[in-house]
Amino acid sequence: MDQKRLAGVGNIYANEALWRAGIDPSREARSLSAEELAVLRRELQTVLTASIAARGTSFRDYRDARGERGSFVEQLAAYGRAGEPCLRCGRRLVGTHAVDGRSTVFCAGCQY
Ligand SMILES: [Zn+2]
Structure with a gap:
């Protein structure tokens, strides 16, 4: 989840990409192969x-330029x-703010 390495990537997209890649969000970027x-x-x-x-990704009332x-x-x-x-393994997804203070959701069953 280190934004210095994933420059400019929104929190939502970082969560999604890490889930899809099967990588634990708490891992240090330098530990990745x-x-x-x-x-x-x-x-x-x-x-x-x-x-x-x-x-x-619209939440609440956001609309784009065309409404x-x-x-x-x-x-x-x-x-x-x-x-x-979890859509992949069925285990209950975990929500935490412990990684970097922002909302992080991940699966302890298939992200490591
Ligand atoms: Zn899973």
Whole structure:
């Protein structure tokens, strides 16, 4: 979750990319292998591309310039789903603020 390495990546997208990559958000960036970094980079691109295609992640009353809601929130697998079952392994997702003070949601069953 270190934003110095994932420069400018929103918290929502970092949560999603880490879940998709199967990487524990509490890990230090320097502990990741080259392969893990490559997977994380690829998943981040996938998440950002999907979000743009869905006009972003609207919560509450946000609308884009054409007055339409973004629908990416419907595709979120981790962020905002604390306590709900992991879509990959079925274990209850954990929500914490212990990683860097912001809301982090992850699966203790399949992110390591
Ligand atoms: Zn899981």
